[in-house]
Amino acid sequence: MHDFLPITLNSLKDDARIGCDIYLHINNNGSSRYILYCKSDAAFDDEQKEMLVRKNINKLFIGKDDKKKYNEYLESNLQNILSDERIQPKEKAKIFYGSATNMLQDVFKEPRFENIERSKTFAYNMIDYILKDGRAAYNLLKITSHDYYTYTHSVNVATIGSLFAKSIGLSEKDMKTFCTGMLLHDLGKTMISSDILNKKGSLTDNEYEEMKKHPEMGVSVLRDSGDSFNEEYSIILQHHENCDGSGYPFGLKKEEIHYSSRIVRIIDIYDALTTKRSYSTPQRPFNSLKVIRNEMYNAVDHSMLKSFIKFLGGHEG
């Protein structure tokens, strides 16, 4: 018997082919079972949907093994789903997050042209949603993961960063570039040995030197893919540069660091502190900000940090 995962009826567009079997959960006199409602190759039509709406059924199920196919369906219909007023912002946030992590997992596994283009499209849809839905989009903040994987961290940074970018008035074009850069900022880690990436405890000098190559490697992975970028390269290349010149790879100082990279630096540290790592427990948002203020103050852009604290104060908790 295989396991099932719940999905929401509203995520299924009329007449869409989802690409996996859809089940109903039936509870009858204490016995519970899943029955096939729509086969993978059939379109989920109006009538089927209406019938469920009439019976007030909003939850359907897919087989656990079909999670990837369902996420692919969500990604290709993301724009429609995010602009659908029948879907609650909280539900949208969940759909968004599942689809984003699935997409980035593919990008990190195989950073080829087609997958990298998916991250661009995703970033564009995400910014459209944030700009159109205003405050509702802040629900995205509540869903960011506290478990640490490079791809969940990248989704978190892109989500927090895009909402912050809106709050400080970045233009739509800059927000889209910025969001793509944030999704891909750690792509170079695909070239670093997993022994170093997953090491518990501190890195040796040699391991740290290796780790420090990931910003430059990220840019070369993108160039090798044949895709073309502009400012995104600066975001990736400079996201570990510190305002006091103590960062890497070039030891740039504040005015030499791209504006967007200075924002990413703060959010990158913030998300690393608030998520669970193999060697540390997650910090509360307020504590994380305190750690940045007390221990890394000279590394970050002070006025940017002030704006970020103000932004989080208005939306966290």
Ligand SMILES: [Fe+2]
């Ligand atoms: Fe990084």
